[in-house]
Amino acid sequence: MQKVESHSRASTISELQVRARRLRLHVLRMAERVGQGYVGQGLDIADLLAVLYFHEIRYDPHRLDWPDRDRFVLSTGHYSIGLYAALAEAGVIPLDELDTYGADGSRLEMSGSEFTPGFEMTGGSLGQGLSQAVGMALGLHLDGRDARVFNLLSDGELQEGATWEAAMAGAYYRLDSLFAFIDCNNQQADGPPRQVMAVEPVDEKWAAFGWDTQRINGNDIEAIVTAIDAAKTVNGRPHAIVMDTLMGKGVRLFEQREKAHFIRVGPDEWDLARQQLEAS
Numbered sequence: 001m002q003k004v005e006s007h008s009r010a011s012t013i014s015e016l017q018v019r020a021r022r023l024r025l026h027v028l029r030m031a032e033r034v035g036q037g038y039v040g041q042g043l044d045i046a047d048l049l050a051v052l053y054f055h056e057i058r059y060d061p062h063r064l065d066w067p068d069r070d071r072f073v074l075s076t077g078h079y080s081i082g083l084y085a086a087l088a089e090a091g092v093i094p095l096d097e098l099d100t101y102g103a104d105g106s107r108l109e110m111s112g113s114e115f116t117p118g119f120e121m122t123g124g125s126l127g128q129g130l131s132q133a134v135g136m137a138l139g140l141h142l143d144g145r146d147a148r149v150f151n152l153l154s155d156g157e158l159q160e161g162a163t164w165e166a167a168m169a170g171a172y173y174r175l176d177s178l179f180a181f182i183d184c185n186n187q188q189a190d191g192p193p194r195q196v197m198a199v200e201p202v203d204e205k206w207a208a209f210g211w212d213t214q215r216i217n218g219n220d221i222e223a224i225v226t227a228i229d230a231a232k233t234v235n236g237r238p239h240a241i242v243m244d245t246l247m248g249k250g251v252r253l254f255e256q257r258e259k260a261h262f263i264r265v266g267p268d269e270w271d272l273a274r275q276q277l278e279a280s
Ligand SMILES: Cc1ncc(C[n+]2csc(CCOP(=O)(O)OP(=O)(O)O)c2C)c(N)n1
Pocket: 041, 076, 078, 124, 125, 126, 127, 154, 155, 156, 157, 185, 187, 188, 189, 260, 261
């Protein structure tokens, strides 16, 4: 399968770090309006989204239906706050619209939908994204397009059986235009996955399913860029990049919460959160 050329909007590591910081600030801005939300996930995934939206993926913010665009498929609908931040920073949605996050009638619901500009699928029901990503990658290949598909999954989501059916299909069809990022933040709604239904060793599972697999620190921008570059050199297999991340990354107040799946934050805590982000 033919590989696409490297991205023309490439940024340096320090530029990407600045982007990631801005994405985190957007996440705090959104969540402050409602006083709660999936803040930890938005902060933990900002580094990956900065790399994807400002370095790697090909898209046109003014022509979202461009057929040759790379697809970003968000399996984990509750991570939408992070994707809204990236889409606003990228100019796909107006920055001011972030203030409507979670409000009645907003295009920015807590779990994103296809009516949100830049969303390729409706999220919320976990375990659906990889099947759709496999279908998109196969369809694009059959159409002779070299667009790639990037899918974000979470560690808790790996308990969904459909994910593994899709993993088998991706390897069977040798979809090397497909990149799955698995966010291992060691948390799910009811605590760490090992106390709910263990998912580790995550990297060994993807490798056993025939995927080109790497495991990295998902809060290290240079490591993410390097891993994607390495994946692009491997032909004939889909790529799994397993990322160990920290829920709430960048804000000590949230990093230290034992259960951070959905957090409520007091009105007096937001300024402190922003200060901690600046200091981090
Ligand atoms: C099919 C399905 N089952 C259950 C849920 C409820 N649910 C929403 S988020 C979540 C936790 C999933 O794990 P993970 O994404 O790792 O959680 P986080 O790291 O965000 O805490 C669950 C069980 C759902 N959205 N969809």
